[in-house]
Amino acid sequence: MSKIAVIGTGYVGLTTGACFAHLGHHVVCADIDADKVERLRRGEIPILEAGLEELVRAATDADRLSFVVGAASAVGTCEFAVLCLPTPQGPDGSADLSYIEEVAREIAPLLTSEAIVVNKSTVPVGSTRLVERILGRDDVMVVSNPEFLREGSAVHDFLHPDRIVIGSDDHKAAIRVASLFEGIQAPLIVSDPASAEMIKYASNSFLAAKVSFVNAIANVCEAVGADVRDVILGMGYDKRIGFEFLKPGPGWGGSCFPKDMLALIRIAEDAGYDFGVLEAVVQANRDQYDRVAAKVARAAGGSLAGSTIAVWGLTFKARTDDTRHSPALEVIARLLSGGARVQAFDPAVRHDLEGIDVRKDAYAACEGATVLAVLTERDEFRWLDFDKVAAVMARPAIVDARNLLDPTALRRRGFSYEGVGRA
Numbered sequence: 001m002s003k004i005a006v007i008g009t010g011y012v013g014l015t016t017g018a019c020f021a022h023l024g025h026h027v028v029c030a031d032i033d034a035d036k037v038e039r040l041r042r043g044e045i046p047i048l049e050a051g052l053e054e055l056v057r058a059a060t061d062a063d064r065l066s067f068v069v070g071a072a073s074a075v076g077t078c079e080f081a082v083l084c085l086p087t088p089q090g091p092d093g094s095a096d097l098s099y100i101e102e103v104a105r106e107i108a109p110l111l112t113s114e115a116i117v118v119n120k121s122t123v124p125v126g127s128t129r130l131v132e133r134i135l136g137r138d139d140v141m142v143v144s145n146p147e148f149l150r151e152g153s154a155v156h157d158f159l160h161p162d163r164i165v166i167g168s169d170d171h172k173a174a175i176r177v178a179s180l181f182e183g184i185q186a187p188l189i190v191s192d193p194a195s196a197e198m199i200k201y202a203s204n205s206f207l208a209a210k211v212s213f214v215n216a217i218a219n220v221c222e223a224v225g226a227d228v229r230d231v232i233l234g235m236g237y238d239k240r241i242g243f244e245f246l247k248p249g250p251g252w253g254g255s256c257f258p259k260d261m262l263a264l265i266r267i268a269e270d271a272g273y274d275f276g277v278l279e280a281v282v283q284a285n286r287d288q289y290d291r292v293a294a295k296v297a298r299a300a301g302g303s304l305a306g307s308t309i310a311v312w313g314l315t316f317k318a319r320t321d322d323t324r325h326s327p328a329l330e331v332i333a334r335l336l337s338g339g340a341r342v343q344a345f346d347p348a349v350r351h352d353l354e355g356i357d358v359r360k361d362a363y364a365a366c367e368g369a370t371v372l373a374v375l376t377e378r379d380e381f382r383w384l385d386f387d388k389v390a391a392v393m394a395r396p397a398i399v400d401a402r403n404l405l406d407p408t409a410l411r412r413r414g415f416s417y418e419g420v421g422r423a
């Protein structure tokens with residue numbers, strides 16, 4: 001079993017640390033955020049992620065997982081330093097590598113001889129080499145190991161991945177990194193670092209394109225009177241297509257897709273390739289946010305100005321508390337700029353969000369509203385008392401941007417209903 005330092009204890013880092021400890025490794029998780037580290041030491045999990053709390057508790061009790069402030073405190077005796085740091089969108093669309101560069105500089109003199117730096121952050125092609133240059137250590141290898149977990153099922157995805165990708169030109173280093181995953185059954189793909197880095201961007205871009213494609217099909221369905229749900233059934237059973245990510249909605253978002261699409265467009269541009277297909281996907285996604293906001297405006301009587309709109313769902317998808325680049329917030333921003341007042345409810349979001357009146361429950365969000373917009377696919381929204389919803393609304397109108405609710409039952413209760421790609 002290995003000694004591992006995980007640097008950055010966010011969605012990816014905390015999951016990685018807890019899962020490696022679960023597999024039997026000794027893990028020190030480091031974060032620059034002292035409050036977060038303090039909470040983790042007390043056993044508080046700062047993010048909503050199924051199964052994570054139990055894993056962290058078991059590993060901490062077994063003395064295989066601990067938390068420290070700062071990368072420097074973690075790497076001194078470790079065989080592996082796993083970077084799980086933010087790579088946000090920079091001003092020109094490319095990935096901002098400053099967090100990675102800063103930590104590489106910080107740990108360079110502290111890494112033990114023969115240590116391996118494993119990069120799990122999503123980074124542009126060439127970043128493995130960049131980290132090698134910053135470290136400037138002949139006795140330390142840098143290996144790319146992109147992460148494919150999904151928020152909401154992060155622990156499950158880490159322990160049951162579809163594949164493990166390891167990018168290294170050094171066979172021995174690749175084998176050492178592969179050994180960290182012993183006990184996990186998954187195809188192992190060992191490539192050069194550039195290909196490993198590219199696999200992550202290519203995968204995310206493909207998935208975003210799939211969502212945008214089905215959104216476009218839904219929009220055509222609306223225009224021609226077809227039902228996108230039946231179209232999806234007919235498409236998804238085709239094994240070449242599959243059902244995953246074939247769900248129309250308000251557009252894709254989250255902490256990864258938006259920045260990763262722009263980063264890949266930029267990577268291609270810098271290499272002299274015009275990635276028109278991906279540019280169209282990004283534009284189609286912005287149009288989808290506009291389209292949902294326009295539906296809400298129509299349901300409000302043609303104009304948003306002065307209207308009160310209820311929103312259910314703020315996170316970028318169900319089963320997470322993450323609102324970063326949430327399509328719900330994109331749609332809400334359009335509603336606000338049209339002059340609407342927005343009252344929202346999301347069971348995973350209790351804090352205030354700028355310009356949004358975050359309410360304590362789903363009914364409170366609907367009080368006095370002329371339209372209810374359902375923007376996140378939370379199952380619990382299906383089972384609410386819609387007579388009560390109708391009673392508190394000024395006018396019972398629903399725009400269901402996730403096709404979550406039952407239009408027949410709602411219309412029977414007097415609601416006007418508009419979904420996505422269906423009558």
Ligand SMILES: NC(=O)c1ccc[n+]([C@@H]2O[C@H](COP(=O)([O-])OP(=O)(O)OC[C@H]3O[C@@H](n4cnc5c(N)ncnc54)[C@H](O)[C@@H]3O)[C@@H](O)[C@H]2O)c1
Nearest residue numbers: 008009010011012031032033084085086087121122147151
């Ligand atoms: N969130 C996902 O679903 C997901 C999935 C796959 C890959 N990724 C990629 O993984 C990377 C991390 O994503 P995330 O969502 O976990 O980010 P995050 O923002 O949740 O976590 C990053 C953590 O790094 C910490 N940090 C920042 N600077 C630091 C420093 N100098 N030393 C120590 N800690 C520091 C932050 O305080 C934060 O806790 C990104 O590149 C992302 O694109 C994310």
